[in-house]
Amino acid sequence: MHELSATELVAAYGQRRLSPVEVTQAVLDHIEQWEPQLQATWLLRPEQALAQARDAEARWQRGEPLGPLDGVPLSIKENIATRGDPLPAGTAAVDLQPAAADAPPAARVKESGAVVLCKTTMPDYGMLSSGLSSFHKLARNPWDLTRTPGGSSAGAGAATAAGYGPLHLGTDIGGSLRLPASWCGVFTLKPSLGRIPIDPPYMGRAAGPMTRTVADSALAMQVLSRPDARDSMSLPAQDIDWASVASVGPEHLRGVRFGLLLDAGCGLAVEPVVRAAVERAARQLEEAGAIVEPMLPFMSQAMLDGMDHFWRMRSLIDMRALRPEQRAKVLPYIRQWAESAAEFSGEHVFRGFSQFHATRVAAVSACARFDYVLSPVSPNMPAPADWPSPTNDPLRPLEHIGFTVPFNMSEQPAASINCGYDKGGLPIGLQIAGKRFDDLGVLKVSRAYEQVRGEQAPWPQPPRG
Template sequence: MSELHQLSAAELSAAYAAGDLSPKQATQALIDHVSQWEPHIAALWWHEPEQALAEAAASEQRWHAGQPLSVLDGVPVTLKENIATQGVPVPLGCAATMLSPAMADAPPAARLREAGAVMLGKTTMPDWGMLSSGLSSFHRLSRNPWNVARNPGGSSSGAGAAAAAGYGPIHLGTDIGGSIRLPAHWCGVVGLKPSLGRIPIHPPYAGRVAGPMTRSVTDAALAMSILSQPDARDAMSLPAQPIDWLALPSDARGLRLGLWLDAGWGDPLQPAVRAAITAAARRFESAGATIVPIGPFTTRAMIDGLDRFWRMRSWLDYKQLSPERQAKVLPYIRDWIASGQHLSGEEVFTGYSQMAAMRDAAVNVMQGLDALLSPVSPDVAFAAEQASPCNDPQRPFEHIAYTVAFNFSEQPAISVPAAMDAHGLPIGLQIVGHRHDDLGVLRIARLWEQLRDPLPTFPTAPTAATLPPG
């Protein structure tokens, strides 16, 4: 058997059922493994080993009685810290947040608890989730396990780092512009942004979803079988459907796949990323798919409008704080939102309307296609201390040109590991489907896992001497 921390959710569940392994054994091995990694990557904020072991012991009794609560009973999971868990504060990555224990589990946490999953801990995020970075005014700097001098991305920063470092098989993130897919791309793991409302979440918001980050598509599908159950607290949630989430076998023959390499704006596409995505398209083509080149369909006007809207939204939050608390917000965020105070109502409304324009463009480009292939980000993992690849608060969204439209179009999109660059940094392939066709996206992603060349094994914990200063 592989080292316990490397076992997938499917493997753990099968081992529990066969009596070859107990949830308490798996959880203890994972706690030991986390202790080796955590000083180097700071992926966790809240971590209570004794509580996790108590949950594992309860799961062990259920398996011995032949009464597991679900396929995930006893499987260790982590949740991004903005997904409330009862009794644990929700700092939102920001030192200005007034900490108080959450009164109840948010819907995704409730589903996992009902399923008997072991809550290993909460993972880090940047201030208010407004960065694709492990930089935070509240948490320690989170780092990328492939190279601790590099960034894990964000805003599901700790979740991406935890998945790559082997902190268990399932990690839950959130995504409103790329915050699951970007760290999945930079950390070399699978990250599914489901259709809006497929996983109930609270509080709901336009474009905001929760989704699994895993080492395999199969584990993402297992997580969806639990997380997609209904919850009345999310007024934007989809009606529950009897989806067979593990019906993953697929065939490339007959598929029409768009290939989108030019976003029309944003950071230039790095050669290594272009080469990896082009090679993936050719591999699908060799397996029988038809590849359809797709030109730019989003515009600079769309992202500038979105930027104005989000600056104002964040400015309104910021101005409610006392001067003492304002001073605790990450300086990059303060610089970004400062101009929000001068925006007119017309500018903000026009900016908001660009979300609808983005939605229409993204839905329309899918007509006649089964799915769309693209980069996740034009960039590979950047310096750990930076807030974004270009590190400019006046150009905050240049790296999300390939992800953000699909949040507001409500389409499912996944990042699946595709290749490594010459420096050993991961590159993800984004696969986008039609609205509500989450299973279709998972099936093509699983097919890609079978078509691609073998990838390097995941990194092992570095020694203290290899950790960069600061």
């Protein structure tokens, strides 16, 4: 039962073929097999989850489900507040205080009756594309336990691929949903800024679902996209037919115009196996009737470095607010990265900050000719599990986000969907980005591609013995 999608579970509950209690227990049993190796969860509370499942079962028996996710097991990334639980933000440096209220994504899924299994792990301050943390155990990639699941939604990506239930909530400010989705072979939507309200809001920061199927992410969007006044950047309430995604077929691709971006213009060079997988996906879309045209890079190293340097200064200010004994607990990689900003001048930081807007303008302009843009999610395959970043260099920390970060700053929706594997069986993600506010369109194109991409490898199973 842990393999069933959210859409399948909801249908089975409605027909009384399955109970939320037996499904939750099956998922918990599966997590128990995987978790000693994967280490993707925090605050895993089986009895609390089963109590929620019993409440959901009673509602389904009365024919009164609370919402589209009633009884569906899910996880929530550790930095999305859940009432009564602390927010360590992946680091041992912070004082643990219980959150006073559920953040908007957590509130919405709870209001819909979802069964919250656990929180999922993340690296220090969410500033690494790995599962390395000074607070949590090291999260690993279920396809290859020696490799990183990506980050910062590290535990969420690993949990999705490993079958810890069908739905997991993560966040993304530069690729933190899409990178683990790519390296773990799952689907995610980084929505338009404000489509899913979040608290606290921040420039480029978005929450989103991580699922094995596009339809499950569309189902989650029915709930997550509801407005919340706490997010000052949230979009106005809009009647979006998220359910229509489930009925999309390959014919939806006919005449759709895609740009194909194979060079980010900055950072790491695209590995040949990644390029080949994305080019193959583009050919499959063309065979289905789409129009695919090459794109020139629009990012620059100056843009990437400017954003990096601004974030270094932001993190340095945060760390200077810590007591010395707290600061000493932060991962050395993060400390070295942040402390490198100590000699930056005010002008340098201002010029770095200006690159956020320069990136936004460049991305919007480059995408204007196309309905959607195709690219790799990441230029590289996943690094060793204990590396904080693909370069393992705190002074070159963001060389792998050249394809993802521009769509945070331009506020455009962008998805990651699996498009192939390397010789060792590790998955490779295709990024599909759309125009601002066209979240539904990105989901529909992703659903159509899901049907033409060919057979997928079986999901990884827990190690035996």
